[in-house]
Amino acid sequence: MADAPLLQMRGIDKSFAGVPALTGVDLSVPAGEVRALIGQNGAGKSTLIKVLTGVHRRDAGQVELDGRPVDFGSVHEAQRAGVATIYQEVNLVPYRSLAENVCIGRAPRRFGLLDWRAINAEARERLAALDVHVDVTRPLHEFPIATQQMTAIARALSFDARLVVMDEPTSSLAEHEVGVLLDVVRRLRDSGVAVVFVSHRLDELYAVCDTITVLRDGRCVADAPLAELSKYEVVSAMLGRALTESERRGRHVGAARAAGAPTVLEARDLHRPPALNGSSVSVRRGEVVGLAGLLGSGRSETARALFGADPVTGGEMRLAGEPVAFSSPRDAIRAGLGFNSEDRKADGIVPDLSVRENLTLALLPRLTRRGVVDRGRQQEIVDRFVARLGIRMASPDQPVRELSGGNQQKVLLARWLCTDPRLLILDEPTRGIDVGAKQEIAELVDELADDGLSVLLVSSELEELINGCDRVVVLRDGETVRELAGADISEDAIVQAMAEGSAGAGEHGDA
Amino acid sequence: MTAPVHVAPRPRLGRVLQQQGALIALVVLVVFGALRYGEQFATGFNIQSLLADDAKYALVALGMTFVIMTGGIDLSVGSVAALGGVVAAQLSGAGLLPAMLAALGVGAAVGLANGVLVARYGLAPFLVTLATLLVARGLALQLADARSAVADPASGFQDFGRWSLLGIPVSFWIVLVLFAAGALALHATDFGRHVLATGGNEDAARLMGLPVDRTKVAVYVLSGTLAGAAGAFLGAQTGSVDAAAGQGWELTAIAAVVVGGTLLTGGVGSVFGTLVGVLLLQLIFNLIVFENGRGVIEISSYWESVIRGAFLLAVVLLQVRLTRRRAAPT
CATH class of the missing domain: 3.40.50.300 (P-loop containing nucleotide triphosphate hydrolases)
Known part of the structure; x- marks a missing residue:
């Protein structure tokens, strides 16, 4: 292990439209170490990773790689400096061959033209090093997710990455595939690569990580060797709960x-x-x-x-x-049954329709007589639920988008309730x-x-x-x-x- | 292959049909035409006129192939061809080369505008090129004073339309060379691979550090330039370019590209497939002319559109089926 950490991020601030996403976050990883990065939705993990890999520009703070200050303006720059990222969703090109996905951007050439024989050979070799033995000339989409993920890793390593960032690489893998991936992480560490490993599966973190950083609300709330923290303490730090019994x-x-x-x-x-x-x-x-x-x-x-x-x-x-x-x-x-989805904007309300229409959307088939909506009954139902749920609005004809989030949620609740689930x-x-x-x-x-x-x-x-x-x-x-x-x-x-x-x-x- | 292969290659009938279906249909129709209409059909003149006619569509379709492979579309090509043709005809007095270069330059300029608007400002290609379609058409009408721009008969401009080599028009030789270059660029240069990666998964291409924006600008410039060239070819063949020329070329080109096996969603495509697509669509028209010439039955030329449309639908249906199968979990 080196004396100075390979990656040192200090006091990183980043806000979007005035809303802080990261406040004074530190993260350091020495060569040959795997650091876990964990936090709830919105805690700032993705933002931190994107700042590190050149997708976002930080507002304040320093990033040093190998003791030298760096400021990546693009993914490409970060790649050239030896920072490779493996994303949760496989970010490769489905219709192209495995070989092309591994090599594109820095493919071997002959007489100025791409040398497919060399490209295929290199890809085959790099995948074989990850214990993946497949026909690299077949398109990516024909392979299972695990192989695709390995292809992404092979690509990342082909840039002679010294720092590999893995953003929930296991979330779409089956159990035995996770095992293979964790082995790869260990091998990377043993060969002196620094790894930042994001996962919500605590068992995986404990299986492979040396140290851990816990983020909450854009701040770093824990930074310690993993062996010193119990799973219970990790989750508590993440959720930000004092360990006393609340009433x-x-x-x-x-x-x-x-x-x-x-x-x-x-x-x-x-x-x-x-x-x-x-x-x-x-x-x-x-x-x-x-x-x-x-x-x-x-x-x-x-x-x-x-x-x-x-x-x-x-x-x-x-x-x-x-x-x-x-x-x-x-x-x-x-x-x-009724189901109120997590994302009410995407799956629930129709923003430009009125409260009346949104509320009775699921009920419309039962409210129509020969294709014409029975306005009297509709109004009756709307009045009843608006009163019952205490929906605050100017009138039932107001577009739902003008209501507050809480009232939108009530309209959605009412929509299900009036179907009598x-x-x-x-x-x-x-x-x-x-x-x-x-x-x-x-x-x-x-x-x-x-x-x-x-x-x-x-x-x-x-x-x-x-x-x-x-x-x-x-x-x-x-x-x-x-x-x-x-x-x-x-x-x-x-x-x-x-x-x-x-x-x-x-x-x-x-x- | 030295490594053991765990996933077996699957050359499916569907894939073969998608990639080679147009070629198979082309061969079948040529044989059919030769058998049914005999010598007349097979004579040099028919082939020559057919190929000369195809050259301009082929140029437009070549550019369109690259645009579609990035997941875009270029509706402006017909208008750009008209604009390029008008400019070339008006400058024909200065000689063949200046006239041609002017047409190419005009096309490249419109393509650059398309590319920058699409790549830098993130506007939808459909809308951007619809707008430049109108602009280029308007400029062509303005320049030609809403009539035809007539080429200088004294210049060598029109000779270009008459040159032929080994019985095949020079314009079509140029097309063949350009298609060969296009196929090589697609297969064996970074540009070609960037085009396919951009169309296959734009976000991934960006995260891979590929020059997505530059690639997009390049394909629109290519498409515009080739459309300009197509206009100049038209001018050289006919001696004049109507400011209303080139209408509907964009649709013919898109149809040829899709029939040739390029996915409209981008990421998969074939340059030679497009050439086959162009020849095939034109051959259908040609066959109808011959059928009418026999005088047994009368097929209105309107049926040509119907047949082309049916063809296109069949191809798109096939593509959708293949894409769905790919999207299914493995």
Whole structure:
């Protein structure tokens, strides 16, 4: 190991449109070391990587490579300086051959023309060094993701990279492929390359990383040898929770009331590799069940599978005791499910339509008589839900885009509620809305459950889970590892389960 | 290959059809024509006129091939050809070379404008080239005073249209040389590979550090220049260029490119495929003329459009099927 770190970033600031994304972040990696970089969505990991690799320009701070200050204006410059990046999504050209993807940009030439024989030979050699033995003249898209990822790595290494940045390289790989990749990381380290490794899978980090940097809200909140931090401490640092038991306000009636109620939806052992590896969840009538887990733990994937949005490869689902298999969201809706997606802008509201139209969109087929919308009934329904949910607006004809985030969310809720669902799946319903509106939505969910609606609440906010749920199901690596009910729901227990799985925990609750 | 091959190559029928379907159809139609219409069809004059006619479409389609391979489109080529033709005809008094160079220059200038607007300002190629289509057409009408620009008959300009070598018009020899150069550039130069990478996955190409913007500007300049040349060829062949000439050439070119096996979404393409596509579409027209000449049945020339359109649809359907299969998880 060198005395001065190969990469030294100090006091990096970066803001977008006045909103700080990074504040005084430090990151240093010596040659021959693997550093883990971890943080929740929006913590600044991607921004930091993009500053390092020349995609973004930093606002303040220094970056030194090998003791020399550098300021990359483009990916190309960073590449030439020996910084290579492997992205989460394979960023190669699908229709071109493996060989071309490895070599393009610095391909060997003969008489001024590309020398395909040499290109193919070089690519074959470089892939063979990564233990990939395939026909390099076939187009990239014909190969499995793992091979594509290896091709990206071969390309990165072909630039004689001294620093390799891997941004969630394992998120789309199957288990045995992850093993191969981790071996490659170890080999890189042993050959003196510095590696920055981003992943949400703690086991991988512990398997391969020497040190760790934890980011939260654009700041560096932990920087230590990984051996000195437990998984529990890593997750706590990431989520920014003091390790004291917060007072649990909880649902007033809670598990006791729901305990006797019939089960509405039950899913057992859902599989959809690599995202889902045995996730199970059940919701009773009038119950609010929380779905917790770190990024990439399969929370949203479980919700989508339940709603029929993604097919599963294994597991069973029962609706009111009857086995069901939804092949599309349409089936799920017909069976009385509702799904409020995580991204309300992309999947939910139609910004330029009025509140009235947005609210009754899902109901329109039932509101029309011979193709004409029954305005009287529509108005009646809109009035009822606007009052019930406390939607604040100038008039029902106001375009939805003019409403605040919280009120938009309420319109979406109303859209599902007026279809009279049995079970409503809410994926991050309070993301991006202000504190007051959050509280209102939480209270609304509570009331709806009291009226008999079953709710599955996907959330990355511990507070929301602890205060709003009768039960919390914790996922880890796509698997249900813990189920907490009533008084057992605590920050401590959830964080513990997120970090370490069911180890040390009791039986899965069956309340 | 020395390394063991874990993924077997799969030369599928669909792939062969997509890549060689146009060539197969071309051969079949030539044989059909020769058998059915005999000597007349096969005579030198028919081939010569057919090829001379094809030269200008081929030039436009060659440029279009590169543009489409980057995932773009160039609708302005027909107007640019008219503008280039008008300019060449008006300058023909100065001789063949200055007239040709002027046409090329005008085309390159419009192409540069297209390229900069698309690459630097990130505007949609469809809109940018639709706008320059209108601009170039307007300039051509203005320059020619809304009539035809007539070439100076005393100059050597028109001789170009009459030259032939080994029974094949010189204009078509030039086309062949340019297509060979284009195929070589695509296969064996960085420029060609950058074109395919840009069209295949623009974000990836950028992250790979490839000069995406420069590549885009280059293909539009190439397309504009070749369109200018096509206009000059037209002028040399006919002795005058109508300011309204070249209408619909962009669509003929796009059709030829797609029939030739280049994906409209970019990233995959064949230069010679485009040449085959041009010949094929023109041959269909030629066959209809011969069929009418037999006097047995009368096929209106409007049917030519119908047949071309049906052909195009069949090719696009095939492409979509292939693309879907590729997009499916492996």
